[in-house]
Amino acid sequence: MEPYEKNIIPQIEAIYGNFTPLEKNIADFFIHNEEKMDLSSKSVSKRLYVSEASLSRFAKKCGYKGYREFIFCYEQRGQGGVKKPGSDNIKRVLNSYQELLNKSYSLIDEVQIGRVVKILTEKKRIYVYGKGSSGMVGMEMKLRFMRIGVNIEAITDEHIMKMNSVLLDEECGVIGITVSGKTEAVIDSLKAAKRCGASVILMTSHVEKKFQRFCDEVMLFAVKENLERGKAISPQFPILIMVDMIYSRMLRSDGFRRRETLHEYTMEALDER
Incomplete structure (x- = not known):
């Protein structure tokens, strides 16, 4: 099985309740976006009608130093670019769950x-x-x-x-x-x-x-x-x-x-x- 990839979306969802209404609007965009587009702060701020400073504050609340670091990690999702390190024990547990999911599908x-x-x-x-x-x-x-x-x-x-x-x-x-x-x-x-x-x-x-x-x-x-x-x-x-x-x-x-x-x-x- 391929190494497990780190996905930024669960991090956003985990702290969603702590966001302001404006930040929730930003979060919804990143959670549900599936298109390839220009995600620079200037482009996203225009699309969402928010300031670039708001994007920066949002990124910091998600645990990143700034918007640039946030968007770098965001763009790696599903591309195999960022691997989450884990012990053999963690991988063994995750592989067991995946195996059972696959078997469950076959038995449905x-x-x-x-x-x-x-x-x-x-x-x-x-x-x-x-x-x-x-x-x-x-x-x-x-x-x-x-x-x-x-x-x-x-x-x-x-x-x-x-x-x-x-x-x-x-x-x-x-x-x-x-x-x-x-x-x-x-x-x-x-x-x-x-x-x-x-x-x-x-x-x-x-x-x-x-x-x-x-x-x-x-x-x-x-x-x-x-x-x-x-x-x-x-x-x-x-x-x-x-x-x-x-x-x-x-x-x-x-x-x-x-x-x-x-x-x-x-x-x-x-x-x-």
Whole structure:
């Protein structure tokens, strides 16, 4: 993999909230500009109707000595001209993430995602089972999907998973998350859910024929050696990619305007003091 390039845009975005309205106008220009043009201070000041002194102050607020240094770094983005030094350990972590992104792209089944979204929208109640890191993803999934109107609950305790089977019927959907596909508490609970008539979805990185006997959908996410142990990177990463795919598709399915409105309402509720 090619060395990672330093990009000035994230630096601008990170301090965007500290800019004055005029500086935000300058920042928006540099963040969204994709054209090749004269970026001298004289040219940009005329284009944005700001003074050259304002450009200089903006550059200094971004951490540069002046506009000339700022624009030099800005023009190197995507050209391989400025390399960000990093230890082998940092590169190893970044390469692992890139590898998992590539694998995730290869495993995407858009037709299956559509079927899963149908289950999530049609069932009256959704339960997500997971332990450890998978359980944390289940909690994140709950927080995100309840914002768009899904009646969803995440369960991470295996005893509660067993007790929860009493509440299941054909109007429920159950999602089990296990990286290895061998978490007994989750697998056994999915079997129980199927016996109760619930729709069952398994998210895992390993396929076994036996899953077909009690799962309506087996969604594969990318895996890397020792991923479930969190040896190099978080084992949650490839699962969260899958959750994001489902969430994005759900937002754009039938009734998406209602879901977007619900999302806005819940975010406003969280912002209330």
